[in-house]
Each structure stands twice: as structure tokens, then as C-alpha cells.
Amino acid sequence: MAKGDKEKDSERYKIAATNRKAYHDYAVEETFEAGIVLRGTEVKSIREGRVNLQDSFAAIKDGEVFLHNCHISPYSHGNIMNHDPTRSRKLLLHRKEINKLMGRTQQKGLTIVPLKIYFSKRGQAKVEIALAKGKKHYDRRESIKSREAGREVARAMKERR
Numbered sequence: 001m002a003k004g005d006k007e008k009d010s011e012r013y014k015i016a017a018t019n020r021k022a023y024h025d026y027a028v029e030e031t032f033e034a035g036i037v038l039r040g041t042e043v044k045s046i047r048e049g050r051v052n053l054q055d056s057f058a059a060i061k062d063g064e065v066f067l068h069n070c071h072i073s074p075y076s077h078g079n080i081m082n083h084d085p086t087r088s089r090k091l092l093l094h095r096k097e098i099n100k101l102m103g104r105t106q107q108k109g110l111t112i113v114p115l116k117i118y119f120s121k122r123g124q125a126k127v128e129i130a131l132a133k134g135k136k137h138y139d140r141r142e143s144i145k146s147r148e149a150g151r152e153v154a155r156a157m158k159e160r161r
Helices: 003-012 020-025 042-047 095-105 137-160
Strands: 014-018 026-036 057-061 064-068 089-092 110-119 125-134
Touching (some): 057 095, 095 110, 095 125
Antiparallel strands (some): 026 089, 057 064
């Protein structure tokens, strides 16, 4: 992604949380954008950035997709009617996308992981979910080696200038 593309992305939406560990633990094959059903003060908590996607995952149950283990902290200025931080939240996808996810997750080793939560240009909370395959330990080490090699090359090119 070029530098100009990142600037355009930030104009399109405001990122509230990212799951950086997902890129380390999984090989991402395909991404989807999904709406998320929220209650009460959850939107305000997400706007404050008080959301954690680290151990979360999505699962399909009865033809609907749910986000599990996503921790959205209670709103700081809320009252006794605050939400449960780790409740399962329904994700809104088109039927074709749900069917595609259902078929692909039944294959061996594929899972649905959330990559980031952001607000669209219209102010709606969205989740970017990915169809991913778990990396083996040696795959993780290989990706770290290639990243380090790229950094060394960039450092050497910078010193040369």
C-alpha cells in the first residue's frame, strides 16, 4: 500500500482497534466488512478506544455470525445499565457472504478472526473479519526473518544515501 493510500484510508474511516496478533498467528486469505450489533453505551466505549480484539474470534451459529471474546470496556460515564464487556455480538453480513464463510470454515484449518474495528464515513461501527489459516511455529519464525531482512535492506539503503 502506497503512502497516499494510507491517507485515503484514514479519510474513509476512523480505526478504533486493531488485532495485530492476528497477522502474527494467522495467514489471512480473504477479508470481509461486517456491521456489528451494539447496545447502549458500547458505541461510546469504542469511540474512546476501549476495545480489545486480541483473543476474539467469530463463529457461525444457526446461519448467523457472532463475534466472541471481544472485550468492550464499560463506558466511563455510564450508569448501572452498562453492558456486559465480553458478551457475544451479532455481525451483519449478506447471505452470500455467510454461506461462503460457512463453506470455507468447514474446510480443515480455516477460522474467522476479526482484524479491526472502525467507524465508517457515516459513523457506523464496522468490523473487518478475515478468513484465515493458523500458522505453524516455523511459519511465524520465517515471517519474522523476512521482516528483519527487509528492515536491514532499508537501513542499508538509507545509510547509502
